[in-house]
Amino acid sequence: MVWALVLLQAATLVAVHVAGQRNLRQTLAEELRVGARVLNRILAARGRQLTDTARVLAADFAFREAIASADRPTLTSALVNLGTRIDGHVLFLISLDGSVDADTLGGHFVSRPFPVPSLVPRGASPTGAAAIVTFDNRPFQFVVVPVLAPQPIALVCIGFTIDEAVLEDVQRLTALELSLWAPNPGAQPLLISTLPQDKQSSLRERIRDGGVRGETLQLGSDTYQTMLQPIDTGDASAINVLLQRSLEEAQGPLRKLELQIFELSGAALLMAIVAAIFFARGVTSPLRRLAEAAQRIGRGDYSTPVESPQDEEMAQLATAFNRMGTEIGGREEQIRFQGSHDGLTGLPNRTLFLDRLALWITSAKRRGALVGMVMMDLDRFKEINDTLGHSLGDDLLVEIGRRLRQTIRESDTVARLGGDEFAVMFEIGAAPNAVEVAQRIGGAFETPFTLGGVSIDVKASMGIALYPPHAEDAGTLMKRADVAMYEAKRSHRAYALYEPGRDEHSLRRLAILSELRQAVASDALELHYQPKIDIATDRAIHAEALVRWLHPVHGMMAPDEFIPLAEQSGNIGMITKWVLRRAIGDCAGWNRAGFDLGVAVNLSALDLYDAELPTLISGLLHDQGLHPSKLVLEITESAIMKDAAYALKTLRDVKTRGITLAIDDYGTGYSSLAHLKRFPLDELKIDKSFTMNLGQGATEDSVIVRSTIDLGHNMGLKVVAEGVESASGYAILKRFGCDMVQGYFISRPLPPPQFLAWMTESQWGLGSGVSSSTEG
Amino acid sequence: MFVPHILPIQTGTAVTFPNSDNVRHQVYSFSAAKKFQLPLYAGTPAAPVVFDKPGVVTLGCNIHDHMSAYLVVVDTPYFALTVAGRGELSSLPEGKYDVRVWYAGMRYEPLPQPVSLGAGEQSSLTFKIGNK
Numbered sequence: 001m002v003w004a005l006v007l008l009q010a011a012t013l014v015a016v017h018v019a020g021q022r023n024l025r026q027t028l029a030e031e032l033r034v035g036a037r038v039l040n041r042i043l044a045a046r047g048r049q050l051t052d053t054a055r056v057l058a059a060d061f062a063f064r065e066a067i068a069s070a071d072r073p074t075l076t077s078a079l080v081n082l083g084t085r086i087d088g089h090v091l092f093l094i095s096l097d098g099s100v101d102a103d104t105l106g107g108h109f110v111s112r113p114f115p116v117p118s119l120v121p122r123g124a125s126p127t128g129a130a131a132i133v134t135f136d137n138r139p140f141q142f143v144v145v146p147v148l149a150p151q152p153i154a155l156v157c158i159g160f161t162i163d164e165a166v167l168e169d170v171q172r173l174t175a176l177e178l179s180l181w182a183p184n185p186g187a188q189p190l191l192i193s194t195l196p197q198d199k200q201s202s203l204r205e206r207i208r209d210g211g212v213r214g215e216t217l218q219l220g221s222d223t224y225q226t227m228l229q230p231i232d233t234g235d236a237s238a239i240n241v242l243l244q245r246s247l248e249e250a251q252g253p254l255r256k257l258e259l260q261i262f263e264l265s266g267a268a269l270l271m272a273i274v275a276a277i278f279f280a281r282g283v284t285s286p287l288r289r290l291a292e293a294a295q296r297i298g299r300g301d302y303s304t305p306v307e308s309p310q311d312e313e314m315a316q317l318a319t320a321f322n323r324m325g326t327e328i329g330g331r332e333e334q335i336r337f338q339g340s341h342d343g344l345t346g347l348p349n350r351t352l353f354l355d356r357l358a359l360w361i362t363s364a365k366r367r368g369a370l371v372g373m374v375m376m377d378l379d380r381f382k383e384i385n386d387t388l389g390h391s392l393g394d395d396l397l398v399e400i401g402r403r404l405r406q407t408i409r410e411s412d413t414v415a416r417l418g419g420d421e422f423a424v425m426f427e428i429g430a431a432p433n434a435v436e437v438a439q440r441i442g443g444a445f446e447t448p449f450t451l452g453g454v455s456i457d458v459k460a461s462m463g464i465a466l467y468p469p470h471a472e473d474a475g476t477l478m479k480r481a482d483v484a485m486y487e488a489k490r491s492h493r494a495y496a497l498y499e500p501g502r503d504e505h506s507l508r509r510l511a512i513l514s515e516l517r518q519a520v521a522s523d524a525l526e527l528h529y530q531p532k533i534d535i536a537t538d539r540a541i542h543a544e545a546l547v548r549w550l551h552p553v554h555g556m557m558a559p560d561e562f563i564p565l566a567e568q569s570g571n572i573g574m575i576t577k578w579v580l581r582r583a584i585g586d587c588a589g590w591n592r593a594g595f596d597l598g599v600a601v602n603l604s605a606l607d608l609y610d611a612e613l614p615t616l617i618s619g620l621l622h623d624q625g626l627h628p629s630k631l632v633l634e635i636t637e638s639a640i641m642k643d644a645a646y647a648l649k650t651l652r653d654v655k656t657r658g659i660t661l662a663i664d665d666y667g668t669g670y671s672s673l674a675h676l677k678r679f680p681l682d683e684l685k686i687d688k689s690f691t692m693n694l695g696q697g698a699t700e701d702s703v704i705v706r707s708t709i710d711l712g713h714n715m716g717l718k719v720v721a722e723g724v725e726s727a728s729g730y731a732i733l734k735r736f737g738c739d740m741v742q743g744y745f746i747s748r749p750l751p752p753p754q755f756l757a758w759m760t761e762s763q764w765g766l767g768s769g770v771s772s773s774t775e776g
Numbered sequence: 777m778f779v780p781h782i783l784p785i786q787t788g789t790a791v792t793f794p795n796s797d798n799v800r801h802q803v804y805s806f807s808a809a810k811k812f813q814l815p816l817y818a819g820t821p822a823a824p825v826v827f828d829k830p831g832v833v834t835l836g837c838n839i840h841d842h843m844s845a846y847l848v849v850v851d852t853p854y855f856a857l858t859v860a861g862r863g864e865l866s867s868l869p870e871g872k873y874d875v876r877v878w879y880a881g882m883r884y885e886p887l888p889q890p891v892s893l894g895a896g897e898q899s900s901l902t903f904k905i906g907n908k
Contacts (some may be wrong), residue, residue, distance in 0.1 A: 059839050068811075148841060149836055150844040
């Protein structure tokens with residue numbers, strides 16, 4: 001910035017100098033012009049004055065008398081005398097015809113024409129005439145006046161040399177140097193000049209060399225601005241006056257001005273530098289400090305404020321800056337909090353809980369203390385949330401968080417792990433204390449919660465795990481607590497302490513699931529078929545397909561052991577599809593072999609949500625060439641009721657394809673008759689719990705069975721009784737009018753080869769391709 | 777003022793110069809025909825001036841530069857001053873004559889014209905005058 005100033009000053013100086021020079025030249029040119037005018041005026045005035053003086057002197061009587069005497073010596077002496085009086089240098093007496101009668105030059109011009117003829121007629125006028133002429137190679141001012149007696153009898157011409165005095169006159173008035181020269185052909189130009197001698201010689205040389213043209217003349221070390229003024233001469237001779245002005249001299253004031261400006265700019269520059277220093281102190285360093293502070297904040301140091309500088313504006317900036325730093329720090333703190341705490345309840349989240357648990361374990365390890373944790377989740381929270389709505393459900397969680405926080409000790413930590421899961425960590429002296437803790441925590445759920453005007457009972461299932469007995473690290477401890485919690489849930493207890501070994505159960509469950517997938521993919525599952533007998537004809541008309549799994553390690557696994565698992569993990573679809581494919585295939589095979597049989601396949605609730613399923617089934621039937629009426633789909637009552645509307649849609653679709661539908665395990669679900677009415681069902685299967693003990697005096701069961709059969713019939717459904725285990729049961733069912741029976745009494749589920757064998761050999765079987773013949 | 781401005785006289789005439797102005801004059805002439813001076817005077821000077829040579833005598837006053845007059849001294853009794861450019865010479869005996877003219881400011885005298893007069897004869901001559 002300082003350099004900019006320097007450049008500016010330099011530019012100013014240059015501009016001033018240039019403008020000054022130009023101005024100077026113009027001024028000098030003007031001065032020269034004025035000088036020329038003054039010169040001319042002075043010469044003219046001199047001429048007039050000389051003329052007047054000459055006239056007066058020429059009017060002297062005695063002079064006139066002398067002139068009239070015509071005596072040559074007298075004339076000459078009169079002239080000489082006049083010359084003395086007037087200080088003229090050369091005089092002529094001119095007769096009226098223009099010839100010289102007498103002169104003061106020794107008679108040299110006598111009887112010859114006057115050297116300046118043009119002056120004769122002009123000089124004869126009463127006022128006379130004057131002109132500058134070149135005479136004797138010198139410049140003269142010639143003045144001619146008449147001698148009147150009283151008429152002109154002669155003319156007197158008086159010549160005055162023009163010397164330095166005339167020029168000096170002009171010089172005094174104009175401060176110019178003047179040089180007058182009359183060029184002498186072939187000789188040194190005659191020079192009269194006000195210049196000093198050395199300059200005169202230079203000028204003389206210049207004139208001789210080629211004249212002096214142009215406006216600038218260098219003489220010696222001086223430069224002059226010049227103007228050439230030719231003089232009007234009476235005899236057309238060339239006389240020039242060179243007016244000149246020394247540039248150096250003229251520049252004097254300008255130089256002074258430039259010096260002043262230089263000094264001023266120097267001072268200004270100095271002040272600017274000083275100001276810059278102050279500015280730096282006042283602004284630059286505070287700015288630098290702020291930049292450093294910004295860097296500190298960037299590194300995460302929010303605690304060091306910037307000191308307040310002097311300047312008010314800078315102080316404001318510093319204050320704003322510090323505030324910003326604090327706010328950023330605050331926000332970072334907030335973000336960190338949000339990262340480690342649950343947004344809804346404000347409790348620590350899973351991450352923080354785990355971190356802290358790890359820290360506690362490390363600390364407890366050193367001190368040999370026990371760290372316990374409780375993992376809990378709320379019972380039936382989904383239902384509560386659905387009932388209350390999510391907003392109140394959230395409020396409930398917040399309230400639970402609050403109560404838990406109040407329940408625990410200062411040193412303990414309660415966290416919300418997510419959803420409806422909470423966890424508490426605590427330090428205890430001995431294991432039994434853990435139960436006390438759990439009980440105390442459970443106390444938080446004693447009183448009902450009042451939300452939105454509703455009073456709700458909320459219960460939680462708690463799982464307790466301890467370090468070091470149950471786990472060595474935080475992660476494992478949480479897992480064990482989780483297992484304990486599921487155990488509590490399963491056994492409908494408020495809390496359960498982790499028992500070593502439980503873990504394997506979960507692990508086993510996970511293993512089974514992946515093995516199941518494997519099994520489906522590799523066709524390792526099996527279908528066993530259990531025949532359903534038509535009571536009227538005592539013949540098998542259907543076989544229910546039941547899936548079995550021959551596990552390499554665990555042996556033959558019943559559906560109970562893996563179907564629920566598959567359902568929970570959403571993998572039931574693959575099993576169902578596998579079963580359908582196999583069952584339809586087998587049944588088609590039976591039919592081709594001459595057995596007029598249908599096949600029944602169980603569907604789960606989840607299968608009902610598969611909109612593609614009906615299409616798939618139709619495809620399979622078509623592929624295998626099995627008539628749809630030969631396929632029965634069995635769906636449990638509870639499965640239907642889960643989402644009645646959707647189930648209805650799917651079932652209707654299935655029905656349109658000509659497939660038979662049966663409602664399974666009837667009596668164990670929550671259906672209503674209205675529902676039943678709506679569903680396009682063909683069969684109703686009474687749950688085995690009702691039929692198992694028939695014929696052994698279970699009167700309530702027989703009442704239920706009987707009325708169910710009637711109900712079914714009244715609704716146009718065929719009724720199937722499952723789980724028939726005795727002949728008496730069979731007989732009773734026959735008496736009640738049940739349409740079909742199924743159970744161990746008839747046959748247990750058999751693998752396909754054995755099934756076919758049974759079909760051939762059994763009394764209920766159909767024989768080998770021959771129908772209707774019965775044996776007994 | 778000299779009155780008249782031009783006065784022709786015959787040689788030998790004595791002329792007086794009465795000064796009727798209330799200022800004094802000093803009359804002079806440098807003419808070759810008569811050089812004379814009348815020192816500053818008022819009224820009538822003592823003696824008249826006799827002009828005994830023919831020629832033109834230019835008169836001036838030393839004090840008053842503008843005053844000038846001409847005395848034209850002629851050798852003949854026969855002369856006249858023109859009025860409005862006309863002059864008359866009368867009572868000339870018969871014979872041959874040369875008529876000459878003079879005027880003020882004349883540079884060269886016009887050529888004389890001869891005239892021959894019989895008894896009782898009248899003649900008319902015209903002279904062209906002007907600056908050459």
